Amino acid sequence: MIVEDDHTLRTVVGDFLRAGGFRVAQFPDGLSARDALRGELPDVLVLDRMLPGVSGDELCRQARAASDQLPIIMLTALDAVEDRIDGLEHGADDYVTKPFALRELQLRISATLRRTRAAEAAPYTVGRFRVEPGRRRVWLGEREIALTAREYELLFYLTQHPDRVVSRDEILREVWGWSFGDPATVTVHVRRLREKIECDPGLPQFLLTEWGAGYRFTPAAESTC
Template structure:
């Protein structure tokens, strides 16, 4: 990494907190740690970590509530949710609150580091960015990671930006959920409901009526198709 990434770990299990924090420091990250949601909320009033590693089940302020607050106040901070709840519905619920990624406990420390690195690579634009372009009502400046809908700049999380840029670069093409997981998340396999949740969140920002999308269309049983022609 060109610059040292700042990671905030919020976890109420003292052993997990110490092991994760020490491991990440040993890999060169700057790490701050908190063992309850209230302390983390206080710190996040001024701190802007690159990645927030956040347990869902916290005393004081819950991880879900913190996630929602960070999404409103610091959309460029990437969030990885730690959850002891293994059901798909529980993981989807965490993503619905605005998490970019999730890891179910117990997890391997190396997996956490790889997930963090993947988020940092994309948020820092270490891949080759295309030049500015316009597609329908959307204007894009990839070098600055900014997208406008007509005259209004959109507020997107890092993951939402990567997803939307990928869609904008592939108009009118059928994209399966596996295609999107591979190209946007960098996963060769994974839970495709992750894509479903992020598509739903993106629709809320780009569609006049998210329940009846005009641009980001579902091809039932296949995937999604993005079109700037719109659907009547």
């Protein structure tokens, strides 16, 4: 849900997020957004602080009172440190100041959703891997895999996208939260992860390299050990 009184900005943000795969509901003022929030809550609420009808601060307080778990991102031109602190104290989880890059907002939304869903997700099995997100633990068959925090986050992301090619840039964005960085960082962590999940890291069966494209995680592969 996007609540923004600037028609052009609201439209541009909405169109960009839809192009990125999000379903978007848009509202031009606090009153209409408040009425909508009395029904089904969104996965993420993005709102301006200075809104007609009901202010963004008041809308944030009401939304937070309705749900402790609803992720709220404030989008505003108020960029002083005290403004940021004030916005967070009203119940916001994140604070993005104008002007901003559309891609940055999208990454922040994705990161917020990932953290929220990871904490709430029920244990699940994909192929030969079992994941317990609440405990941040992973098993391969009957064997628990000892993982560092980043290795767990990488493997968790891969189990969410089985049998799909993911690029190193995508992994940097979605796992590290970086809009740019050294892809070699991913290469090193993939190598370390292979050492823990593959019988022969030099001939991987679960975590394959797709040359020129990235990696493909095949959790149902037959293992020789």
